[in-house]
Amino acid sequence: EAARRGAFSSRRVFILAAIGSAVGLGNIWRFPYVAYENGGGAFILPYLIALLTAGIPFLFLDYALGHRNRGSAPLSFARLRKGTEFLGWWQVGICAIIAIYYAAIIGWSMRYMFFSVDKAWGSDPEKFFGGEFLSAADPSAGVTFDFVPGILVPLLVVWVVVIAIMALGVQKGVGATSVIFIPVLLLAFVALVVQALLLPGATEGLNALFTPNWSALKDTAVWAAAFGQIFFSLSIGFGIMITYSSYVGRRTDMTGSGLVVGFANSGFELLCGIGVFSALGFMAQASGVQVGDVASGGIGLAFIAFPAIISQAPAGGLIGVLFFASLILAGLTSLVSILEVVISAVRDKFEMSRVGATAVVALPIAVVSVLLFSTTSALTVLDIMDNFINKFGILLVAVVSMLVIAWALRALPALARHLNRYGSIPVRGWWVALISVVTPAVLALILVKELRDTAAETYGGYPDWMVAVFGWGVAAAVVVVGVLVTLVRWRPDTPLTVPEDE
Numbered sequence: 001e002a003a004r005r006g007a008f009s010s011r012r013v014f015i016l017a018a019i020g021s022a023v024g025l026g027n028i029w030r031f032p033y034v035a036y037e038n039g040g041g042a043f044i045l046p047y048l049i050a051l052l053t054a055g056i057p058f059l060f061l062d063y064a065l066g067h068r069n070r071g072s073a074p075l076s077f078a079r080l081r082k083g084t085e086f087l088g089w090w091q092v093g094i095c096a097i098i099a100i101y102y103a104a105i106i107g108w109s110m111r112y113m114f115f116s117v118d119k120a121w122g123s124d125p126e127k128f129f130g131g132e133f134l135s136a137a138d139p140s141a142g143v144t145f146d147f148v149p150g151i152l153v154p155l156l157v158v159w160v161v162v163i164a165i166m167a168l169g170v171q172k173g174v175g176a177t178s179v180i181f182i183p184v185l186l187l188a189f190v191a192l193v194v195q196a197l198l199l200p201g202a203t204e205g206l207n208a209l210f211t212p213n214w215s216a217l218k219d220t221a222v223w224a225a226a227f228g229q230i231f232f233s234l235s236i237g238f239g240i241m242i243t244y245s246s247y248v249g250r251r252t253d254m255t256g257s258g259l260v261v262g263f264a265n266s267g268f269e270l271l272c273g274i275g276v277f278s279a280l281g282f283m284a285q286a287s288g289v290q291v292g293d294v295a296s297g298g299i300g301l302a303f304i305a306f307p308a309i310i311s312q313a314p315a316g317g318l319i320g321v322l323f324f325a326s327l328i329l330a331g332l333t334s335l336v337s338i339l340e341v342v343i344s345a346v347r348d349k350f351e352m353s354r355v356g357a358t359a360v361v362a363l364p365i366a367v368v369s370v371l372l373f374s375t376t377s378a379l380t381v382l383d384i385m386d387n388f389i390n391k392f393g394i395l396l397v398a399v400v401s402m403l404v405i406a407w408a409l410r411a412l413p414a415l416a417r418h419l420n421r422y423g424s425i426p427v428r429g430w431w432v433a434l435i436s437v438v439t440p441a442v443l444a445l446i447l448v449k450e451l452r453d454t455a456a457e458t459y460g461g462y463p464d465w466m467v468a469v470f471g472w473g474v475a476a477a478v479v480v481v482g483v484l485v486t487l488v489r490w491r492p493d494t495p496l497t498v499p500e501d502e
């Protein structure tokens with residue numbers, strides 16, 4: 001079966017692929033700002049606690065599911081207990097949605113890498129981004145989906161590259177991409193951090209990021225932010241880690257690998273914090289304001305604040321190329337992992353070749369992505385989809401699956417036994433306690449808080465129907481499609497029993 005499904009050639013390739021998925025836009029543009037907003041240096045404490053009590057244990061759970069049951073997310077769940085297959089398809093649906101907009105951000109980064117060379121954004125990067133570049137429609141003035149050619153070409157390039165990678169298969173496509181891209185990413189980013197540290201004002205930026213605000217620890221929102229960042233950042237609960245671990249040889253130390261992946265991701269995150277805040281410190285000093293006035297995260301940081309820094313900094317063009325190249329490399333390896341969840345699941349369930357499944361899965365996603373995101377409403381759609389799928393997709397499916405596995409199936413002892421066969425970190429009662437009580441409780445609290453906030457007012461002040469369609473609608477559609485696919489029969493040569501662990 002391994003020959004048909006595909007496999008990583010070694011533990012090293014698996015670890016690099018897992019790091020490739022984990023290290024993404026979340027490290028570069030999400031972590032620095034989340035840390036800054038939530039207590040700065042003091043954030044390290046809740047962050048580390050979240051990593052050790054929830055992130056790594058949850059990573060172990062995903063590894064145990066995929067490595068023991070040797071299947072994509074739906075197959076691994078089905079092999080745990082037939083009635084839980086749906087949970088896997090729910091994750092598959094979430095990944096299909098994320099792929100639609102993740103590609104757009106990589107496409108934008110490609111254009112901006114070239115823009116950096118001659119600072120094509122001129123003197124007002126903010127106006128340029130929404131105006132000349134995206135021709136973004138003001139959603140309150142009526143929604144339009146007019147064609148914007150400037151985004152079309154890079155978006156097509158992203159999809160052609162990614163579809164080629166996916167068609168090459170698990171080792172030659174997914175594995176090789178990370179084996180090549182992750183070291184390049186590390187080199188590019190270290191070079192960027194060195195440049196940024198040399199900028200005047202860098203120390204101010206680092207002080208702003210790392211000065212601890214200990215009173216933040218009393219704020220539950222800070223703890224929620226720490227756990228949220230860890231789950232997103234480690235790519236857990238998406239089905240990605242289940243899928244990847246099903247491609248690893250049976251006698252592999254999965255728990256030791258998990259620690260490597262977890263600490264590599266967090267280490268890179270810290271490096272991103274240093275690089276980003278050094279640059280923001282420069283920016284603040286150059287414009288004579290406080291770091292807090294220029295600090296931002298997400299799209300604003302990458303496509304507005306960084307262009308401004310690139311325009312003013314010595315060797316700004318180099319900083320720009322390194323920064324956007326890092327976004328592209330980090331984003332591509334994550335996009336590949338998201339698509340692999342879908343392709344792997346489709347191939348486990350239906351009889352299809354690798355290339356056939358790639359076409360059936362990636363082409364429709366690419367078409368929707370290109371149609372939606374080369375329009376004047378790209379920015380609005382992206383913001384809504386990202387917000388809803390993160391909260392009511394990933395968080396919800398994570399809570400439900402942990403509760404089902406721990407309480408309905410009582411499967412944790414068997415999964416722990418599996419991890420301990422070849423694992424170097426002994427998994428014992430502490431793990432069972434964390435996965436069955438602590439982690440789901442924390443996740444449920446975060447989820448309830450998010451639900452309350454979102455129900456209180458229309459998200460982002462966008463038109464109601466847009467939030468209904470691209471937010472709630474998409475989140476619900478994923479569930480409905482998941483149920484329908486669950487009802488379809490498995491290909492006859494995929495047994496739903498756990499393969500013998502020889």
Ligand code: PHE
Pocket residue numbers: 021022023024025026027098232233234235238240334335337338
């Ligand atoms: N873990 C990735 C990051 O930190 C994000 C990601 C989300 C990756 C979804 C894959 C799927 O950016």
Ligand code: NA
Pocket residue numbers: 021022023024026027232233234235265
């Ligand atoms: Na990450």
